[in-house]
Amino acid sequence: MDFRWAMIIEYMPLFINGLKMTLMITLIAVFFGTLIGLLMGMARLADAKHGAQRYLLRFGVRLPAAAYVTFFRGTPLFVQILLIHFALMPMLVHPVDGLLIAGDSARELRQNYGAFLSGLLALTLNAGAYITEIFRAGIQSIDKGQMEAARSLGMSYGQAMKEIIIPQAFRRMLPPLGNEAIMLLKDSSLVSAIGLAELAFAARTVAGVYSRYWEPYLTISFLYLGLTLLLAWGVAALEKKYQMKSR
Amino acid sequence: MEFSRRKLLMALVASAFVAACGKSAEPKPADNAAAPAAPAATETRTYVVGTDAAYAPFEFENEKKEVQGFDIDVLSAIAEKAGIQVKFVNTPWEGIFATLDQGDRDIVISAVTITDERKQSMDFTEPYFEARQLIAVGKGVTDIKTFNDLKGKKVGVQTGTTGDEVVQKLLGKTSEDIKRFESTPLAMKELESGGVQAVVADNGVVINYLQNNANAGLSLIEDNQSFSPEFYGIAVKKGNAELLGKLNEGLKAIKADGTYDKIYAKWFGEKKAG
Numbered sequence A: 001m002d003f004r005w006a007m008i009i010e011y012m013p014l015f016i017n018g019l020k021m022t023l024m025i026t027l028i029a030v031f032f033g034t035l036i037g038l039l040m041g042m043a044r045l046a047d048a049k050h051g052a053q054r055y056l057l058r059f060g061v062r063l064p065a066a067a068y069v070t071f072f073r074g075t076p077l078f079v080q081i082l083l084i085h086f087a088l089m090p091m092l093v094h095p096v097d098g099l100l101i102a103g104d105s106a107r108e109l110r111q112n113y114g115a116f117l118s119g120l121l122a123l124t125l126n127a128g129a130y131i132t133e134i135f136r137a138g139i140q141s142i143d144k145g146q147m148e149a150a151r152s153l154g155m156s157y158g159q160a161m162k163e164i165i166i167p168q169a170f171r172r173m174l175p176p177l178g179n180e181a182i183m184l185l186k187d188s189s190l191v192s193a194i195g196l197a198e199l200a201f202a203a204r205t206v207a208g209v210y211s212r213y214w215e216p217y218l219t220i221s222f223l224y225l226g227l228t229l230l231l232a233w234g235v236a237a238l239e240k241k242y243q244m245k246s247r
Numbered sequence B: 001m002e003f004s005r006r007k008l009l010m011a012l013v014a015s016a017f018v019a020a021c022g023k024s025a026e027p028k029p030a031d032n033a034a035a036p037a038a039p040a041a042t043e044t045r046t047y048v049v050g051t052d053a054a055y056a057p058f059e060f061e062n063e064k065k066e067v068q069g070f071d072i073d074v075l076s077a078i079a080e081k082a083g084i085q086v087k088f089v090n091t092p093w094e095g096i097f098a099t100l101d102q103g104d105r106d107i108v109i110s111a112v113t114i115t116d117e118r119k120q121s122m123d124f125t126e127p128y129f130e131a132r133q134l135i136a137v138g139k140g141v142t143d144i145k146t147f148n149d150l151k152g153k154k155v156g157v158q159t160g161t162t163g164d165e166v167v168q169k170l171l172g173k174t175s176e177d178i179k180r181f182e183s184t185p186l187a188m189k190e191l192e193s194g195g196v197q198a199v200v201a202d203n204g205v206v207i208n209y210l211q212n213n214a215n216a217g218l219s220l221i222e223d224n225q226s227f228s229p230e231f232y233g234i235a236v237k238k239g240n241a242e243l244l245g246k247l248n249e250g251l252k253a254i255k256a257d258g259t260y261d262k263i264y265a266k267w268f269g270e271k272k273a274g
Helices: A006-010 A012-044 A052-074 A077-092 A104-140 A144-152 A157-194 A199-210 A214-241 B002-025 B027-037 B070-082 B096-102 B162-171 B184-192 B203-212 B241-256 B259-268
Strands: B046-051 B059-061 B085-090 B122-124 B129-131 B133-137 B155-158 B178-181 B198-202 B219-221 B230-232 B235-237
Touching: A006 A012, A006 A199, A006 A214, A012 A052, A012 A104, A012 A157, A012 A199, A012 A214, A052 A104, A077 A104, A077 A157, A077 B184, A104 A157, A144 A157, A157 A199, A157 A214, A199 A214, A199 B162, A199 B178, B046 B070, B046 B096, B059 B070, B070 B085, B070 B241, B070 B259, B096 B122, B096 B235, B129 B203, B133 B162, B133 B184, B133 B203, B155 B162, B155 B184, B162 B178, B162 B198, B178 B184, B184 B198, B184 B203, B198 B203, B203 B219, B235 B241, B241 B259
Parallel strands: B046 B085, B155 B178, B155 B198
Antiparallel strands: B122 B235, B129 B230, B133 B198, B133 B219
């Protein structure tokens, strides 16, 4: 088997920029996805024992959160990316009749950042759905006694969550969160389908020019592996930091 | 006692599963091994043709999921004249040439331009269509008149096409202004929504897209000075001289007796000279 590595050297800038783009879009998506997950995770557990508040919370807060999670976990990420980029974004950001942004700034935005924003939005919403469930599981795994003790000390629900429950839950959620971050890193390769110049895009370009598959795809496999190991190491460092010292 | 019996039962179920999987996998490789050995003997072997049916009017899928188009009609006519059977299979463009090498497809007809690089890894018949690259521009774009005006603009292409090649030569291989898509219609969609300012693709496909999407406000730029004529050929695996000969014979025959002209008129209207 003869490997022609020259083609990789030739397109090296594409691979380097692709690496940066993949890392960047993944980290930003994980960050915002975690924020969404925190809010939605708590939303899924919102409840009240008595009164009108009960129905307000159940239908106004819990139901939308459940619907969001169901939709974004139940449809393929690839479909979400194409839908957002070719259908949703043109409706919102269009030089002529954009609902959110129109005119010249819309054109500028779409041309320079269109694929990046669509990809980021799709990845964030998708990650948010999965992270919601991770947060919910983490929160529910904390002993009910913690909440009861916090409330009996006079803390409000919000204070109890912020000071007592979430910090404890966070430690338990780190492994699955790390999992999600790694999955997102690899799933970001799907964004190459809408023309974002990330790592998989570089490989497809080289394969398209030379009709050779070993060299480009082996290269990005190792690069993705490297990134994944980096992420895994980062999560391990975080886990160590939050480990219970008394044990 | 109970626990080891359960383990035994699970082991049996697992091994039965593996055996079933193994069995269903075996007959297929055996069949594939038998088929290529047979063709020399039988005349009625059906040749599998790969075509990326997202390229109207050359090849596309109709509502009934049947592959149709100019390329389909041409190859079917050639096959008839050459006395062979063909079956069309929709194959993604990225990797379509590899299917020839691997034997997944015997013939590829997919508006493939004959280039020297491609000739190194596959054999082409005589040209059956002349094409040129065309530039499509978005609504209200007035500052693109020639191919050179694309410098500094965002350009969409289909990955691995001659359009991709030609734009890379102009803007640079690793230019960030080139946006590549899996298919030309996707690139055109990006043009419509303003993500790129121009798309460079084969004239047949661009003209067809504009005809079918007249209200998208796109316009065409012809630049015959910058684009040289390209010729489409039918591709077969390198070294398959027997099949190539049959296809070339058939092509000559349909050009001679007017069948080709009829097919051309059906899809493109005007009469073509030779």
